[in-house]
Amino acid sequence: MTFSLVLWTFIKVAIVVSILMLHVSYVVYFERKVIGHMQARMGPMRVGWHGLLQPIADAIKLFFKEDIMPSQADKSIFYIAPIIGVLAAIGSIAVIPMWDGFAIANINIGLLFILALSSVGSYSIILAGWASNSKYSFLGGLRSAAQVISYEIAMGLSLVGIMLLSGSANLTDIVHAQSDYWFIFTQPAAFFVFVVAIIAETNRAPFDLPEAETELVAGYATEYSGIRFGLFFMAEYAGMFIMSALAVVCFLGGWDGPDIRLLAWVPGFVWFILKVYAFIFFYFWIRATLPRYRYDQLMSLGWKLFIPLALANVVFTALLKLL
Amino acid sequence: MDAGTTLTIMDIRPFVPELTLLCAGLILILLDLIVKRKEIVAAVGVAGTIAALYATYKLFGYAQPQYAFFDMFVLDGYSSFFKLIFYLNLILTICISVKFMEIEKASCGEYYSLLIFATSGMMIMASAADLIVLYLGLELMALSTYILAGLTRKRHRSNEAALKYFFLGAFSSGFLLYGISLTFGLTGTTNIRDIAHAIYALNVMDSPILYLGMIFIVVAFGFKIALAPFHMWAPDVYEGAPTSITAFMSVGPKAAGFAVLGRVLFDAFGGMQVQWTSVLIPMAVLTMALGSIIALSQTNIKRMLAYSSIAHAGYMLLGVIAGTPEGLTSTANYLMIYTFMNIGAFAIVIMLRREGFRGENIEDFKGLSKSHPLAAALMLIFMFSLTGIPPTAGFVGKFYVFMELINSGYTYLAVIAVVFSAISAFFYLRIVMYMYMKDPGEEIVITTSPSMSIALAITCVMVLILGVFPSFLLNLVRYSILG
């Protein structure tokens, strides 16, 4: 392990994490604007030109708010819970290839690594719900535990088809395997399952039952305030970014741009980011369109439709590969 | 090594009996959805077992052991004989449980498929040539039996039995895995034959790690066989489980445990015979003592039979201790005889069960001979056989084990075993005394069904025939194991 390698890794980490942080604050702005316009409103307008400084104002507010600790809470777990979530979300970015040859860690088990960290991330919500010692939080935590486990199976199974086709769990190899055509065309069923599963994994509408503000106040985050609440926010949006990036890498050809001579000079990174943001836009679109599911509907959908569908897809893909 | 480097379709051949039975189990699950009458499901289960039995019979003639799946699986006379015990156990259990499970209100098709899966697990254990396959077979058997023990889930006793069995079973699996990993760490292989070679080649015979690994493996099998001091679960589980399952698991897992114990100790640790006999002898003495003495104070017949089965495990272990292939033969012979007499005894207990009456107390047998002389006579035969009184088969089983033990020079152990055998006569014959010499307390009603009659006929006839003409079974065992 030479010094220059360590230094280069540090630089890469710094670049990627700062992009992610910037993204997290501005994607909230993006969301408010998108949803505002979809509902025929303007969204944030006051701070800066068209509200452009709104995220910074929000961040400052969260930083300086009082950090309230409920009296009967389990203190250590209450403190740790949001940190686990943020760490798991940021950790996953390490294996995402942003363009050819650029990933902080180009490891052979990239796909599995992301699955592993996303499952660790679910602890954040479960523990937050339990440690708060409040009924709403607790219900949110329990719901999250069941939801995340159920949809993780569907998500993992939908990615098995990708691994079969590309013959690798290395994300860079997966992108290379899509040089002819993207996997969204060869694996439409898997893509469908994957998209639904990641919405459930990141606890976004219409599967945002762990927070469900109309019934559970704010679910697991009810007792949190100030910067710890901010950390949950960060984890959620970073998680969205990771999952969108994973969708882009696995199904939408990664950094691969349109094959037009005129656009050959555009770096792959631009295509990658564009696709990721298109996907995040899709997230917002769904949120603005669909009402929230009921909990039993969510579970029966997951177990009775998506898991069998993903399994059938695996079998079908394996048969095709055999032929 | 005669193993091929690639898999071929011929690898399936030695696995056909297991495959047949597994298919039967899967068919039963689906059949249960279509067919309402559970008798049909049970009949199909018996048919599947007979098909597997036929497959084993067809494969029996090969003198040379056949290895398959990269030396993971072996079909030889030894495993085939034990499979015979498992088939008999399965068929007899299905026969005695059709009516009984209806009374227990736990009649479901899964019951039969779980029985079949458990039996498949036992068969895989008996045929395992690799410790990994052995472990998986054991888990398949154990998991099915845990569920079966808790099948009458409305009864707290049954829940308790399932939980206790599960916890201690998980514990013993832990021991087994520790033992396997220690052995693997020292020899670099999990293949049973290769372990023996590696122990010689690497000269690690005296390694305390290997010794510890061997002890852990013996402890794990001790749990399954219910050898003292690992027998604690047996009385509670045998009492709490549905009686038909008690019959099933007092024979099946025990036989499977002996099958793997014999294979692992003789094949893998064959060079360490001095070490493992020194572990087994105290266990055997303790098992016989605890089983025979504690059974004296039982009032529940299932608990009493549980302690009796512990004591019998002690006698069977003596054949392993003898340390010769002939000793192992006598153990296998004993197991087969034990299958008939034990299931027969449980069948009588089941007949006493009816709607609203458990019939599990020894008191309930009072004056059975007055109201139901045939049932009482059958119970008399089974009790005589369990005690080891000639001319029943139980005598033959014990006789050959003791003979092999004396041939190997363990006369003192044989004397101890005879003493405990005499003690055990007290509690077996007490039931006979209750049946024939006491007046009936209340009216006894017996529940019977055609399948039950078949099971009783088979067990009773076999106990008598094998008692009078032991050579038939003995030749079969000798041919299977000694070749």
Add this chain to the structure above:
Amino acid sequence: MTVHQLIFIYFAIAMTGISLLVVTRRNPVHSVLFMLVLFVHIAALYLFLNAEFLAAVQIIVYAGAIMVLFLFVIMLLNLRREETEEKFHRQWPVSAGAVAVLAVFFIMIVSKIVVLPALGEYSIDAIRSEGSIMTVGKVLFTKYLLPFEIASIILLVAIIGAIVLAKKSTNS
């Protein structure tokens, strides 16, 4: 002493310490959390052996699924009252004694340990050249095909069992 050895020593000591924390915490949720930390450490140890696939599976299966279910059950049971009751802590002296005896036994064994040459065909270099997933996959579907298939039957039995024991009573 190389860096690798130092890191290994850290993991060995940390894992022992964490395991002790797991069994000594009175609050079961804390125990589960330490268990989670322990699993992450175990996964890191697998990485040392170039068993990256095993490391990922360790986290996905144990941390991601099994421990979440643990938490789920513990939370549903709400053990806050039981954890203070003395009767659940009485076995301490006995288990401490058993541990002491076992420790002496192990030390005796370790003092007699023999270092054997590396056995088996899957050395670290062999795995590194092919990649962990590839090696595991090949071995699993050729040499260990039979155990793999038996494991699938075991899982089927587990599913059937869970349904049989938990389904609503249907008898009329």
